[in-house]
Amino acid sequence: MTATPGTSPTAPVPSHIAILDDEPDITQLLAGYLGSHGFRTTQLHSGRALMALMTADTPDLVLLDLGLPGEDGFVIARQLREHWRCGLVIVTGRGDAVDKVVGLEVGADDYVTKPFDLRELVARVKAVLRRLAPEPGAAAPAPALVASPAPVDAVHDLSAGRECLHFEGWTVDVAARRVVGPDGVEVALTTGEFDLLLTFLQHPGRVLSRDFLLEQTRGRESAPFDRTIDVQVGRLRRKLGAEQGEGLWIKSVRGAGYLFVPRVTSTLSV
Template sequence: MTDLTHIAVLDDEHDITLLLANYLGSHGYRVSQLHSGRSLLELMGKDAPVLVLLDLGLPGEDGFAIARQLREHWHCGLVIVTGRGDAVDKVVGLEVGADDYVTKPFDLRELLARIKAVLRRIAPATPAVPVSRPAPRPLLQFAGWELDTAARRLLRPGGAEVTLTSGEFDLLHVLSTHPGRVLSRDFLLESTRGRESGPFDRTIDVQIGRLRRKLETDPERPQIIKSVRGAGYLFVPGVETA
């Protein structure tokens, strides 16, 4: 088995999968070309890729349903690459856990930059961090919850693990390392996605909504992550380190 980073490209257009396989292969990636949701799920069971490029417009298949299956059963990067550029589709793509959303036609260099950005976010944390940001802490505890920053895991009160996407983990990490401070959307966007990811307007709001559904007893009346009108979001509970 090669040590090259494995990326799966799922698209019903063979020309596109071949184009991406050749281009990404020339940049040091190992690429699997797939043309149906079933073939992707079979691959996930025997040689799971680190990242999936997923087209939504698969004949006779629901691309969003495939994305949900990936998020429910596997930890991997997910970039939706599709001709569906409607704002509603983009929001739904984020809701089901996509790390990024790219519309066709796309620039190969931009797509590569987005792929690299997602891979950096899902890679294990490294010791070096900007001096302007908090140093990594191994275990953050708040309101009975535990965020294990080394293993990138969230444990609910009682110890059961809650599955987070890479974007959700990064956002919760930033919030929990700034307790009691109102953080703007721009700050959260820059801290979690970086400049080169080209995020769309509602990225942070959608991810906050997903986190609330996982953290809050009543997501409609949040007590852990509160909105501050016109300013951003506030992480309410105190945080202890271990």
């Protein structure tokens, strides 16, 4: 984590921009350009580093890359929206329309695809900051920190303790591979069904293609007319009892794949 030098005490307080990207060349480029426009910047290369910064020195706005190795940018975006009040601009090479829609739906203020014009990016950053600025004479905003979340990648850090994922009253014990419903009754899933559910829980609010799901659960790509995932999704829906009543938790997105709708939380115990 690197930060630009502070300004003199008499200068206006500059807006603080956090830049999260796994490529140092990009964070350095953006930090230099934003710094030349009067912003204070912090360069970051992992979700864990961003969560530490959010607690220690909450930025006014985060520039977030979605393509972080071993991390899901949409999960990070969701964490930011649930726990902090700050601007969020997704800056990514993923220009697919579905990704844009999901990015905006999880709470991003803007979505910029690479390659981008630096001047346009700065203009978009300023526009978001203007929208977030309080009206003259308005009461001071509430503290930026809404709650103290676990690090975004703690759900994947099994060494920190026993991991359980929760949604709609359900509990999934990852290590024991147990799924328990709201009534406390364990539901038996096959290996493939459990792996499929776990993949959805690790990517909530994101449209997942059939190829991706098959790769994650079977370690292979789909063949033409392969309906394996569709069959497993149907079985999983029935076992979760979510085919009717409360609606589909695993939503079909025509031509794209599947979307896990419920909010997912995690706990770790010794």
